[in-house]
Amino acid sequence: MVTKSKEVPTATLLISCPDQHGLVARVVNFIDANGGGIVHAAQHTDVDSSLFLQRVQFELDSFKLKREEIAPAFDKIAEEMNGSYTLHFSDRPKMAIWVSKQDHCLLDLLWRHRSGELPGEVVAIVSNHTTLQPIAQQYGITFHHIPITKDTKIQQELKALELMAEAGVELIVLAKYMQILSAENMARFPPTINIHHSFLPAFAGAKPYHRAHERGVKIIGATGHYVTADLDEGPIIEQDVTRISHKDSVSDLVRKGKDMERLVLSRAVRFHLENRVLRYGNRTVVID
Incomplete structure (x- = not known):
């Protein structure tokens, strides 16, 4: 070699x-x-x-x-x-980050992008709220506010996807985008990576930290996976865990979990951008 x-x-x-x-x-x-x-x-x-x-x-x-x-x-x-x-x-692929109100994953990705750790170009930030617009302005990245309601979800997703196509987006990263993508539009999305705040397949769906606390688990984790029409069932790219104890409250689990979410999402995105992920069936092999 x-x-x-x-x-x-x-x-x-x-x-x-x-x-x-x-x-x-x-x-x-x-x-x-x-x-x-x-x-x-x-x-x-x-x-x-x-x-x-x-x-x-x-x-x-x-x-x-x-x-x-x-x-x-x-x-x-x-x-x-x-x-x-x-x-x-090896050209720098264009990616967009979709968010709601939580900023920890967004800030981590933008910092890693600015430091040259992620071999891609962030060309847009999309959100159903305006809460994180100042961050996009700070980094000089185009911000699209596309509010979502139950009745407008499909139409608004199509609007967002049109904007992605115009910008040449090749990867969408759901960095705590607290919306379930509609199955009707799934085929129109480019490769899309989501961060889920549990060690899947445990505690899929909503409020995993609350459910983990109720169950008395000793570890919590995060999962970076490709998005499919089946909620939280897409091929897993990266996972990690951290230990917790009976002394930890739900807020402690959330705080510790956010650290895992940042790390796992950034790794999953980097593996994808470096073309290290091979998908087969509902599984992946990540070649380092």
Whole structure:
């Protein structure tokens, strides 16, 4: 493998196919034959399904194929492997953060973005309230106030999605956006990551900290997952936990939980932006 240079553009292949002999060699030979230098390569085989999953990142500066030629050229190999793949480039993808009134996840993401920790560009903040508009102004990010009611949800979501399309948004992050996205519009959303304040599948839905306190649990956690039409059932990207005790009140759980939410959401977003997440069924493999 070659050493990655920050200035050199790269491409990343995320591949899934039935496990079979010679898969790694086929991919490596394709890249080598076209003059590419491999920056990172890792794979995993799901034993239960015999599914092979691979991430390969390679440099483009000396690659013989133009960007638009890579996918058509790799299609034949994917067909031979009876597999599927996605191709990503190292350009900074555009993302939007959707919020309601809580600011802890938003501020954490914006700080990490400003410090260069998140390899993406925040182009919009969307909210059903105006509470966090001053934060958007402070960071110089476009703020869209789109109020939501039970009767206007579908229409207002479509309005928001139109704005996302106009801005070229490739990822939506629900950073404590306290609204359930409508199933009717789900297919229109780009990849969307949500932070849920429990260690799923435990305490899905509303008020998990209250329910955890009532149950007397000894750990609480947070879950970063992709959003699907099924509430809190999407493929999990990242999770973490922290210990609590009988001395902790609900407010203590909320305070400790917010720390977990910040960390877990930022990791999930970074893994996605770095093209490290392979989805299959309702599961993910995150390749580090």
